[in-house]
Amino acid sequence: MEKLKDLSLIVSQAARGELVFPTSVNAALRLQLALSDPDCHSEDVIRKVLGEPLLAARTVALSNAAVFKRSGETVTSVRGAVMRVGYRNLYTMAAAMVVRQFGSRIHDAALRHKAERLWQHTAHVAALAHVVARKITGVDADTALFAGIVHEAGGFYLLSRADDMPGLLEHPEEWLGPAQEIISREMMRKMAIPEAVAQAIVTLPGAVLTPPPSGLRDTLLIAKRLAPVPSPMYVPAGEARRNAALEHFVNDNEVLDRVLVESADEARSMSAALLA
Template structure:
């Protein structure tokens, strides 16, 4: 079976809703469905989180990161953690568990390395998106971080299936992997019940252009991807950054401000990575 046929099979399965998720992902998805219920109250959310020990530990860890608890007293229980991070960020944690679990069944060392790099890229983009949202585009920072976490979900799924087909992701000049990933992104987003504004941005991201001044969730993710130093191991390589003096972004922020944004995002990314991988 050649690559084109294999990509076609994976994409066709996804289009029919035949997504192959690890068992651990299915358990987390059931939790997410409950959290999507507008009538899900705090006590029920706490009970659901406590039923998933890994999620409970990461919720507390996230609540103690600089993004949510800068200089405050340490959070030591799920109730306080959930109150601090909120439902939206709990959903981000759930989504991060899903994308990380896609790599849990990969055996090939090369693919596992790609999956690790993709997660590092994802965490960096999520942190940058949050800071750019607060300081440049003024969209909701929590939504921006969530969008950053899930924006490569199709790539994670493709990596999880590539272990079944040796050589699938090697040298793909005709970019069949990108076409397949686009289909996977739509279907995985639907299965995860991602909010429509976030899902639409994910679908537009690959070929979108940055607007000036940047003011949308899409612009926020484009900026975050532009300044991420860890590239995605999938798809086309990022375009080289211009010298800052030649950048239209000079109209929005000077070099010192950009440096401060990147440094703040790096701190959040490190803390978030530790929390989500604990």
């Protein structure tokens, strides 16, 4: 009963637009919003990135991932990294910082481990979504990368709240469905996620692939299925059976196999940069 009351509190907070964000997340969120300002001068952007050492390090790492390292030269400065990856991908890295902050404040060892696994899953999904978008679905690849980064934001939020509310996530059937969607929608709103991306994410649970795959949601579905680290969040029994078309597309697709082989280095280097 107490757990249901806790969940009810979180859902009602989400419905009222009052999700509780820790101070560290608010700081990263402000940086993300500043970077989204089209009038933000390049020198201001570089100063803001330099002011966040983790963001600076990850941006440099991303700029040296195979997909961006076209010239063969290794970038060693934040200025060079920002110029190479561009503002859109820098914005994605700032969003990644926001999402990761939720896991970093968890004290419970089991929940902290689950949050780390969820981040590993997120990084692989983002890298694979970038590949699938370019090679299979034709979706804008940078948008797919961004969507992959933020698609589990609601899960990170629930894990962070479970740290203060023991047992909150013990019975997934209580928070899956409408409760999960309400929380995810408010997370998307609070992080100022564009509507097209938010819609693809909130409708992802229970989504079914209808070949040929197209659109952002299908891109994320395929990337999640391909991710070498599965999500530690609850997956309903029979989910794979209900999505037989996705299983067939992933397991019996020569084109996809070739794409994955050709893009293995790109996906591996990008996910490594995100996990750094």
